Amino acid sequence: MKSKKIGLMLFLMLVSLFLLAACSSKNSSNEQTEKKPPATEANEENGKENVELRVVTTMAGTDPAGEVFQKVLDDYMEKNQHIKIINDSQSADAGTIRTKINTDYSSNNEPELMFFFNTIDADGIINAGKVVNLEKAEGVDLSGYNSMLEQQRNKDGNIYAAPQSGFYEGLFVNKKLFEEHSIKIPTTWEEYELAIEQFAKTDIIPVAASTVDSYYVVEHYALAAGGIDHYQAKLSDQDSTWAEGLDNIAKHAKMGAFPADAATLDLAMVQDLFKQEQAAMIFEGSWFWGQLVEAGMAENVTVIPMPVYGSGGQTGEIVGGSTQGWFISTKSYEDESKREAVVDLFNYLTSEEILLEIVAATGQPPAKGKLTDLPEYIAAGHKLVADAPAVDLPINDRILPEAFTYIRESVPSIVNGTKTGEQILKEAAALE
Amino acid sequence: MKGDKFYIFLFLTPAFLISGIFLYYPFFENIKLSFYKTDGFFNSTFIGFDNYIRLFNDEIARGSTLNSFELMLYVAIFQVGIALVLAIMVNSIKRGAAFYRITFFFPIVISGAAIGLLFTLIYNYRNGLLNEILINLGFERVLWLTEQSSLYMVAIPTVWNYVGFYFVIFLTAIQKIPQDYYDAAALEGITGFQKMMKITIPLILGDLKTCLVLAITGALKIFELVYIITKGGPARSSEVLGTYMYQKAFVDSAMGYGATLAVFMVVIGLTLAFITNKFIKNDKLTY
Structure with a gap:
C-alpha cells in the first residue's frame, strides 16, 4: 500500500516536472534534436536536407502585398520541396511589430529573414550584431539596385538591409468631390486653406485626419511651415517652424478642417471616411493606393505634395524614402544547415522579378527595375517623387519614439488651446 | 496528520512553482526593470x-x-449597485427568472475588445x-466623446460588461437565505422595501463586501475598453493607468518607465485592497 502511494507521488512529481520542462525556453540540446528532424532528414526528391525557415515581415493585414507575398513563398516552396517557410508576418499598423521583432531577437528566437524598418527601430538589433552585413555575406546578391540601396547604409558604413521599395507621403485628394463642389485642387498654402474653408461649409469633411494618431499630419504641417531644410532639423534644435506647423493644425481644426471627433479616431477610421467619400483630402503614404483600388475609387483620386509656404522651402518637397529592408539574422547565417537555404531565399525575394511582383501590389516605387503599365494615378505618384526637389524620411524614423508619441498625442491639447506647439516641442525634447 | 501535511505540500508544489515562475518572478523582474532606462531589449x-521621480512629476x-x-468609483457604485438591485x-x-438571469449575465461572455468595438460604433x-x-429624428449630430464626457462614456460599457458577474454572485447569495426568515417577517407585516433593507442586504453583507473589493481592485485593470x-x-481626458502604462512600455519602447507605472499600479491595488478589507470586516453568517 505504502509503495503504491510512493509510486503515485513519484508519478505526479514527474508529470509536474515534465510540464515545467516543456515551458523552458532554454535552447537545450534536446530541443535542438527535437527541431532538427526536418533538417536532418533528406528530401526524397532532390536529396537535400529539409530546412524550416521563419520569415517575419510587415506584409500582412491591410497591406495589399500580403497576399502576393504568400503566393511568392508558396511558389518558392513548390520549387524547393526541401524548404518549408513559416510566414510569421504581422501588420505594421499598430506598431506592435516592433515589440514582436525585439522580443524575438532578444530571446534568441529570431526569424531567419526579416523585412523590417531599417531606422531607429533596428538600431538595437544591429548594434547587438544580430543581423549580418549583407555586403560581406557570402552568396548574397546586391546587384541591380537603384539608389535606395545606398539609403540603407548604416552610420557604421555597413549595409544590413536590402530595400524592396520606396514610399512617398502626400496629400491624397478626391478629384470627384473637388469637381462636384467646384473647388480648386490646392497647389499653394492659400488654396489649401481656401479648400478647407469651402469644404467646411458643406457636409464633406475637408481633411480626414486623426489628431491623436497624427503621424502624417504632424510631418506635413511641419514641412509646410518650414520647407525641407527646417523639416530636417533635430528635435533638440527646437525649430520654430515645427511649432508653427503644430499651431497651424489647431488653427485649421478651428476652421473645421478635420472630423469633429478627430481626437478619438484612429488611422483606419479616418481612412474609411476618405474611402466612403465623406472627406475630400487625407494625408497618407503610397501604400494607401492598395486600399483605394480595393475600394474602387483609385481613379477618382490623385496625390499632390503638401503646399509649402515657409521661406526657403518650395512646394514639391516631400516626405518619403526607403525605410524598410530585408535582413538576414546572424544566427541563421552562421547555422551551416540553414545558410544555403537562407541566402537562396534572400536572393529569390530580392530578385528583380519577384521584387517587382510584390511591389506591383502596392504600386510603390521599386528598389530594382521599373513597374510598367502603371495606372495613371500610380504614375502620378511616381512622378511626384521624380519631380521632388527634396525628399526626406518621416520625423518619427529619426527621433526617439517616446518623444514623437508625445508630440502626436499632444496635438488635441494644442487644438483645445491648453498647450502651444512650442511648449509641446520643449516637453518632447526633454524626453530625449 | 503528518501524512496530510506531506500531501498538502505535494499538491501545492506545482501550483507554487507555476505561480513562482509565471507570476512572482516576472513581478520581481518588473521591479528591477523600473530602476533602468531601457527599451526592455538591447539598451539598458x-x-x-x-x-x-519622473512618475511623481x-x-x-x-x-x-x-x-x-474616478472610474473605480463608478464601477464600485454602479456595477455592484445595479447588480444588487x-x-x-x-x-x-x-x-421568467431564467430569462433575466441569462440576459443580465450575457455581457460577461462577450470579450472586452468586442464590446469596445461595439461602443466605438455606437x-x-x-x-x-x-x-x-x-x-x-431630425436632430443635429452630437459629439459623444468630448473631454468632459469621455470618462462617463467609457464607464457605461465598463459597468454593463461586468454587472452580470456581480449579479450572479448576489443572486446565489440571496437564494441561500432561508425562506423562514421572510415568512416570519411577512407575519409581522413587513413591506417589500423593508424586506430588502432589513433582511436581504444584512444577510448578504459578506458577499457585498467581497464584490466591492473585487470591483475596486478590478477597476485598476481597466484597459481594453x-x-x-x-x-x-x-x-488625455480618459487616460487611465492601464492605457498609459501600455503606451509607455509597448508603443514608446520605454519599458523601464512602463515597469515603474506597473509597480505604481500594484502598490495602489494592494493599498486599496488592504483598506477595503480593513474597513469592511466580515462577520461569518451561518443559517
Missing part, C-alpha cells in the same frame, strides 16, 4: 530612482491616476448608431 542603463500619470480612481428583483419574480460622430438615430473606445482621449 541603471538610473536608480529616476523613473520614480508626470502630469499625465497624475491625470491617469485620478481618472482610474437586479439580483433582488430577479429573485422576487416568479416567472458613439462614432459621423456614422455612429446614436447620431444616426438623432439624424433620422478605454484603449479601443477613446484611446485615452480626447486630450
